[in-house]
Amino acid sequence: MTLDPSILLTLFKSGTIAYVKLALLILIILYALFTIMLATKIRSLDKTVFLPSESGENIIRAFSILYFLVVLSLFIATLVIV
Amino acid sequence: MPDIFAENPPTTNEPQTAAPVTLQNVLNPVHLFTTYCKNPRGITFAEQEDDETILLFLRRDFITNVPWIAATIALGFVPYLIRFIFVSTSFSLFTLPHNISLILVTFYYIIVVGFAFSNLLSWFYNIGLVTNKRGVDIDFVDLATVNVATASLPDIKDVEYTQAGFFQSLFDYGDIRVRIEASGEVFTFEKVPRPTEIAGIMSKLIGRQKP
Numbered sequence: 001m002t003l004d005p006s007i008l009l010t011l012f013k014s015g016t017i018a019y020v021k022l023a024l025l026i027l028i029i030l031y032a033l034f035t036i037m038l039a040t041k042i043r044s045l046d047k048t049v050f051l052p053s054e055s056g057e058n059i060i061r062a063f064s065i066l067y068f069l070v071v072l073s074l075f076i077a078t079l080v081i082v
Numbered sequence: 083m084p085d086i087f088a089e090n091p092p093t094t095n096e097p098q099t100a101a102p103v104t105l106q107n108v109l110n111p112v113h114l115f116t117t118y119c120k121n122p123r124g125i126t127f128a129e130q131e132d133d134e135t136i137l138l139f140l141r142r143d144f145i146t147n148v149p150w151i152a153a154t155i156a157l158g159f160v161p162y163l164i165r166f167i168f169v170s171t172s173f174s175l176f177t178l179p180h181n182i183s184l185i186l187v188t189f190y191y192i193i194v195v196g197f198a199f200s201n202l203l204s205w206f207y208n209i210g211l212v213t214n215k216r217g218v219d220i221d222f223v224d225l226a227t228v229n230v231a232t233a234s235l236p237d238i239k240d241v242e243y244t245q246a247g248f249f250q251s252l253f254d255y256g257d258i259r260v261r262i263e264a265s266g267e268v269f270t271f272e273k274v275p276r277p278t279e280i281a282g283i284m285s286k287l288i289g290r291q292k293p
Contacts (some may be wrong), residue, residue, distance in 0.1 A: 020190030045207055049220055056114030078185050
């Protein structure tokens with residue numbers, strides 16, 4: 001029985017891609033956790049020092065939530081597309 | 083008989099009794115990129131007393147953000163640079179499918195944006211406040227820790243400032259060090275604009291508080 005090297009290469013490639021995908025998913029979910037932490041931290045800072053809306057705090061807060069949503073979307077995209 | 087000791091009638095030309103120069107005249111709005119504001123409008127902090135008013139709002143001078151802004155721009159070009167090197171040398175480590183490389187590049191740029199955002203946050207929430215009763219230094223350290231240091235004005239021993247180096251002199255920013263009398267501790271408003279003015283205001287406030 002002989003093994004076709006091209007089959008081995010295909011198997012290796014698909015295995016590598018699966019690992020890359022898994023690693024990407026883990027990294028993205030860890031990063032998503034970090035962004036949640038960031039957003040909650042910004043919310044909690046409001047209790048330490050209250051800045052009015054004209055100071056741009058609302059923009060910062062909205063951006064932190066948007067940023068989390070983007071990372072979450074990337075996670076879903078990685079799960080679905082790849 | 084001429085009245086020798088008669089009280090002089092008040093003359094209108096003389097200056098009125100000089101009202102103590104306080105900062106509490108006009109409330110100023112604090113915007114996104116404000117680094118120095120007298121009498122900030124609408125700002126409060128935890129443990130603020132009812133009769134306590136904020137006189138100064140301070141952040142690091144905006145010029146101190148230039149290094150991370152430059153680093154962010156440079157990081158934005160890194161994938162192009164890597165691609166250029168690989169293409170020009172016809173070198174390839176491995177070939178990934180297009181969709182995976184797209185996700186990788188997107189993730190990279192999300193991290194770059196995160197780097198910029200975390201630096202912006204670190205600047206935005208590192209706030210120094212001077213009230214009529216104390217100095218408050220709020221430090222947003224490494225995105226996870228918030229350190230709040232306060233010193234009441236009667237406890238402050240002295241206020242000093244340093245402007246070290248060419249850039250600090252050019253852009254007029256520096257460190258304000260506030261030494262606390264009892265403990266000997268020092269807390270610092272780092273790289274704040276107009277350090278001379280701030281030190282002057284704080285010295286006046288301390289002088290007013292001391293018996």
